[in-house]
Amino acid sequence: MITFEHVSKVYPDGTHAVHDLTFGAPSGRLTVLVGPSGCGKTTSMRMINRLIDPTEGVVSLDGQDTRSVDAIDLRRKIGYVIQSAGLFPHRTVVDNVAALPRLLGVGKKEARARALELLAKVGLDERFALRYPYQLSGGQQQRVGVARALATDPPFLLMDEPFSAVDPVVRTQLQDSFLQLQRDIGKTIVMVTHDIDEALKLGDQVAVFREGGTLAQVASPAELLAHPADPFVADFVGASRGYRALGFVEATATVQLADEAMVRLGARPADLGEVDGGWCVVVDDAEAPLGWVDLRTAGDVVEERHIDFSGTVARADGSLRDLLDAALSSPTGRGLVAGPDGRLRGSVGAAEVLRHLGRGREAEVAS
Amino acid sequence: MTLDWIWDNAARIGELTAWHAALSVIPTVLGLLLAVPLGWWASRSARIYPxxxxxxGLLYTIPSIALFVLLPQVLGTKILDPLNVVVALTVYSIALLVRVIADGLASVPHDTVQAATAMGYRPWQRLWHVELPVAVPAIGGGLRVAVVSNxxxxxxxxxxxxxQLGSLFTQGFSLRLTVPIVAGIVMCLVLxxxxxxxVHAVTRALTPWQQKAETA
Known part of the structure; x- marks a missing residue:
């Protein structure tokens, strides 16, 4: 647990970077600090490992005041990941990860073996181990940055805009693989970002800062979307928050799925008989849905060029947002739903998703 | 005035070149060692830097002859002691290299330094393991200037x-011979x-991590 108690930071010129900050980042969870630039989120994070010292108040780790510990010893318990990775340009990838263990006296062989394990864990191929940072892409460098921060297996992790220096596709990959990693390692993490979508996606808890370094709201992402504390938070969380809130409502077994006729590539429509409306789901050999085909316009044989790929496929254990998106993007208005094994389960219409959502709302009001 | 003079004096030219090399290299190395802490100190504070x-920089403006003559009195050495030359040239090397070290350390990417600090490197560990190695290309460049200047x-x-090779100049001057002077100049150039x-080769060998021009 990382706790802030009435923490303020005032610079000599009188600027209030952070004002009377009180909140806790629970153990094993990911807390995201988010807000517009100049709101004090980065300053707050840097007070945790004493890169910046607070003017007032107490920052403590598991109940221990950070000022009562030597700053160097403190930092060695806290992994640190920064935006541009900040790798050591003169060390190979594996030696970047092994650097801190080596500094603390771990043997070269042991440190490198552990570094290789960590690189595998963050999803970086072993063949990159002996390269220098300049030979890696931004996304790969960031993976090395994460591995390096975990090298001494610290209980705490600070991340300063870790995924914002890469393109959107790579960012999504990094976020997904980091979420998976965190499920595995369960570190107590404080992450800073200016991107509310990233905050809502990654955070177990989100702390929204406003200009002047004050805390506007601390809540779970779903809570933040459903019950913003004030107009500032509502505005910052942004438009289409109703739709995004669906992302935090899990689809349950009560959502009714309709059966769909399936057809494999290479099948002959003539053999299938009448299909309602002419639309049919094309599946691969494992019965995973590929898209829709209109049998009225397909030729004698169903080929890849006949498939309409526009619809997204939702997972049966996904969120209502996924289901609704599948329905809205489908050429038939029926969203495809697959099981965790990837096989087609059936389809769902937008009306069914909304009916289900309405029931959830009523239950919430009743309780 | 023929090339015979060179053959007749080959052994002596060799000896003078060896002395010359020693008197140039030793002060450069000593200057580097002393410039590191000074440059580090300068790079750490915007107030101390200037x-x-x-x-x-002022040290470099002291005329070398003045320094050669003055040093025996300060050090208590004999005027002919090569130590005077070593000390004087070390002073000049420091003058050149403090700035090189300070600017070289300042050129280390801010993110790299911040990452090392946040990981828990002590200041001297950061200097030795991160900042100095990363500054090697910049320091190597300055070192080349310093050694050639020496x-x-x-x-x-x-x-x-x-x-040292300068002896050939004075000798040529007193004997009114051009060959020793030319020989001295050529050997200085070669050296x-x-x-x-x-220095360039050592710098390259120490920095296999530098982006090569062809892959840029």
Whole structure:
């Protein structure tokens, strides 16, 4: 647990970077600090490992005041990941990860073996181990940055805009693989970002800062979307928050799925008989849905060029947002739903998703 | 005035070149060692930087002859002691290298330094394991200037009678011979080029991590 108690930071010129900050980042969870630039989120994070010292108040780790510990010893318990990775340009990838263990006296062989394990864990191929940072892409460098921060297996992790220096596709990959990693390692993490979508996606808890370094709201992402504390938070969380809130409502077994006729590539429509409306789901050999085909316009044989790929496929254990998106993007208005094994389960219409959502709302009001 | 003079004096030219090399290289190395802490100190504070850099820059403006003559009185050495030359040239090397070190350390990417600090490197660990290695290309560049400049300044020590290639200039002058002077100049040039290439090669060997031009 990382706790802030009435923490303020005032610079000599009188600027209030952070004002009377009180909140806790629970153990094993990911807390995201988010807000517009100049709101004090980065300053707050840097007070945790004493890169910046607070003017007032107490920052403590598991109940221990950070000022009562030597700053160097403190930092060695806290992994640190920064935006541009900040790798050591003169060390190979594996030696970047092994650097801190080596500094603390771990043997070269042991440190490198552990570094290789960590690189595998963050999803970086072993063949990159002996390269220098300049030979890696931004996304790969960031993976090395994460591995390096975990090298001494610290209980705490600070991340300063870790995924914002890469393109959107790579960012999504990094976020997904980091979420998976965190499920595995369960570190107590404080992450800073200016991107509310990233905050809502990654955070177990989100702390929204406003200009002047004050805390506007601390809540779970779903809570933040459903019950913003004030107009500032509502505005910052942004438009289409109703739709995004669906992302935090899990689809349950009560959502009714309709059966769909399936057809494999290479099948002959003539053999299938009448299909309602002419639309049919094309599946691969494992019965995973590929898209829709209109049998009225397909030729004698169903080929890849006949498939309409526009619809997204939702997972049966996904969120209502996924289901609704599948329905809205489908050429038939029926969203495809697959099981965790990837096989087609059936389809769902937008009306069914909304009916289900309405029931959830009523239950919430009743309780 | 023939090339015979060179053959007749080959052994002596070799000996003078060896002395010259030693009197150029040793002060460069000593200067580097002393410039590291000074440059580090300067690079750590915007207030100290101009004082240290300005102060060390002033050292370079002291005329070398004056320094050669003055040092025996300060150090208590004999005027013919090569130590005077070593000390004087070390002073000049410091003057050149403090700025090189300070600017080299300042050129280390801010993110790299911040990452090392946040990981829990102590300041001297960060200097030794991160900042100095990353600054090697910049420091190597400055070192090349310093060593070549020393090769040139050492010749002044001939006026005191300390043997090195400059001795060929004074000899040529007193004998009214051009060949020793030309031979001295050529050997100085050769020595400069050799030392320059050597420093460059060492710099390259220490920085296999640098992005090569062809892959840029």
């Amino acid at each position: 004082l240290v850099i300005g102060g060390s 090769v040139s300044i050492v010749t002044m020590a001939a006026l005191l009678g300390i043997p 400069s080029v050799v030392l320059d290439v050597l």
